[in-house]
Every structure is written in structure tokens, then in C-alpha cells.
Amino acid sequence: MTAASPDLTLDAIRREIDTIDDQILHLLLQRFAATEKVKLTKAHDGSIASSPFRPAREAAMMQRLLGEAGPAVNPELLVRLWRVILSASIQSQAPVTLHMDATLGHDLATRLLVAQHFCGMKVELHSGPARVLGTLGAHRGDLALIAPSSDWAAGFLDGEAGDAEVIGTLPVLAGGGGQPQLLVLGHVTPQPSGDDESLLLLPGGAGHVSQALWQARSGTATLAALPGFVDDSALIAHPRARIAGRYPRPIKVSP
Numbered sequence: 001m002t003a004a005s006p007d008l009t010l011d012a013i014r015r016e017i018d019t020i021d022d023q024i025l026h027l028l029l030q031r032f033a034a035t036e037k038v039k040l041t042k043a044h045d046g047s048i049a050s051s052p053f054r055p056a057r058e059a060a061m062m063q064r065l066l067g068e069a070g071p072a073v074n075p076e077l078l079v080r081l082w083r084v085i086l087s088a089s090i091q092s093q094a095p096v097t098l099h100m101d102a103t104l105g106h107d108l109a110t111r112l113l114v115a116q117h118f119c120g121m122k123v124e125l126h127s128g129p130a131r132v133l134g135t136l137g138a139h140r141g142d143l144a145l146i147a148p149s150s151d152w153a154a155g156f157l158d159g160e161a162g163d164a165e166v167i168g169t170l171p172v173l174a175g176g177g178g179q180p181q182l183l184v185l186g187h188v189t190p191q192p193s194g195d196d197e198s199l200l201l202l203p204g205g206a207g208h209v210s211q212a213l214w215q216a217r218s219g220t221a222t223l224a225a226l227p228g229f230v231d232d233s234a235l236i237a238h239p240r241a242r243i244a245g246r247y248p249r250p251i252k253v254s255p
Helices: 005-045 055-072 075-093 108-118 129-138 153-157
Strands: 097-101 122-126 143-146 165-170 182-186 196-202 214-218 221-227 242-248
Touching: 005 075, 055 075, 055 242, 075 108, 097 108, 097 129, 108 165, 108 182, 122 129, 129 143, 129 153, 129 182, 153 196, 153 221, 153 242, 182 242
Parallel strands: 097 122, 097 143, 165 242
Antiparallel strands: 143 182, 165 182, 196 221, 196 242, 214 221
8 A cells, every 4th residue: 555545545535525515515405495385385374473483393303313313423413403404494484583581691501502402593681581471472473481490480370471382491302301491482382292291380389299290489389390292181180270381301312
């Protein structure tokens, strides 16, 4: 083998990588063209008027891709890549603003989490959860990001968010489960993803809620997340409770 052979081999590998990059770009162009068809379809049937987000669809997509990739691709890397694609797709369908409490929004770790998931979407900060919910109630295509233990439940029960509900949680990858860092609220009709949880909001204090995946206090109210995509029959045991949202559970990955 001559001294030039390694360089020639490296050049060949680089040409292979360039070809793969060209193929990825071509597939991205195809995907964005398909997104434009989705936009036109939603505009025709009126479904885009509420929100371009489809949490159940996104969750099922990520579960499928992670299953196909297996251990060959780091789950966090795969999710980050597809969140960039999905966020670009959403913003091409309709402009979206994220509303947050200023105290939460000035926390660096929180802003990094939001930036990684929503990838450049506009963020507006407000003076407290009540203002966040009120703004969301007036802007149906936007989202609100709320810390579970912040004092938002009373305003939610008073209808300040309109008919918005919790449609997701962050982060989307979970190692050991437990309380999420953020709740995502929006005007999206909930649909089952196959692996969901439902958030009950119980006014006043409450003890341990049977089968709860996690519990938290929001002011004087108690939040309790139950497994599954439940309906109002789940309220029989908790007559004062309200379903605050149904959404895909975080995707479990090995720590």
C-alpha cells in the first residue's frame, strides 16, 4: 500500500458523505413540500384555525423513529434533529408565539429546554401565570408554558385560558419519570397517542391520588397525572376534579 492510499480512501469516504448529505437535503425538500400540502388541507377544512400542533401525531412519530433507530442513534440526538424539522414545519403552517411567566422565562435552564424543543419560535414573557393564561385565551394558535407548581390552577379553573388545555409536557424524553419541568397548554383537540396521561386538577387540598404518576400543588389546588387517555368517568372518584388535559407521556429511555 502506498503512502497516498489512506488519503485516497479518505477522499472516497468524503465523497460518500457528500452524496449522503445531498440525499438528506433532497428528502428535506420533499418533506417540506409535503408539509405545504398539509397546510393547504388544514386551511381547506378549517382545522388550522385552532392550532397547527398535533401532539399525538408527533409523539407517535418519535416513538416509531426511536424504535427503528434502536441503539445505533442516541435518542436525545434523534429527538433534537426531528424537533428542528417539526418546528420548521409548524411555523410554515402558522405563526406561533410561546407565552411564559417572566420569572420562569429568565431561568437559563428553562430557556434552553424551550429553545431545544421549539427551535426559534417567538417567546413573550408576562408578569405571572394569570397573564400568561389570559393571553393564551385570546390567541388560539399560540402556546403557554407553565411550571406545574406555579400558581396557575385558580386562573385555569376560572376560565382565563378559554378552552385551552394541557397538551404536552417537557422534556419529552424521560429517564425515571416523575413531575415534568413544564406543562404546555394550547387550543388543540386531544387525541390518543397510544401512551398517554391525563391531568386532573382538584380544587383545594388532596391526599394521595390512587394510581397517580405524579402529583404537585398549584396554589391551593392539587394536580394529579393519571395513566391513560381518560374521560369524565375518571372523575367519579373525584367529583370536584376537572380534567385539565390529556397528552402523550414522556418517552422513556434508558438513563
